[in-house]
Amino acid sequence: MADVRVHAAVEEGALSVDAALAHCAAPEHGAAAVFVGRVRNLNDGRAVTAVSYDVHPVLCARTFEAMAAEALARWGDDLRAWLVHRHGRLAVGEASVVVAVSSGHREAAFAALRYLVEEMKKRAPVWKQEHYVDGDSAWLPGHTLVADA
């Protein structure tokens, strides 16, 4: 049965911060923190025009759910968490990922949000192909996945 405290997904369309903050809200929650990752126009000195995101959608959503469960176990099982990643080609400035957390107080919201963002970088099955002004493109290096326990 789905955990209503957690929303984890991969989407093709534009991401919504409003939807994230609507999910990450509760009468007893005095804090909500949100992270938005966007496509940057420069990487390693090369002018970037767009990034194509390849994603394993089923495994990505499961990984997000596992990470959120870890955050709830560590910072409080009343947390609400939102993790959504884009799939497809994004122009400079478009949001590639939105992560949000709400909690009773700001310490837990900040800490859990930071944890989810850092774990996402290491564990989510997502790959970036940058497209450059000169017409070239390149897949970016990353973190080798470790087997699940």
Place this chain on the structure above:
Amino acid sequence: MRDLDVRLFGALRPHGPNPTLTLRVDDDVTVAAVRAALAERLAGDDARALLAASAFATDERVLDDGEPLPDVRELSALPPVCGG
């Protein structure tokens, strides 16, 4: 023996003739043996180096090289990740 589909992701995609390759493997094969069989199908040293740094997964979880191949029709080959 059985057929096993392997989906290629990220930087591995351009190295295969198709996004999904079908391998013929023994029933009691390990994940490491699937890796070796896939290496035979990829062209070039760059592809094999990338495969060496890649993980294999079902839709449920990332697998260890030493474990037996689960009872699945399809695996995914996942190069190093860089989300966000």
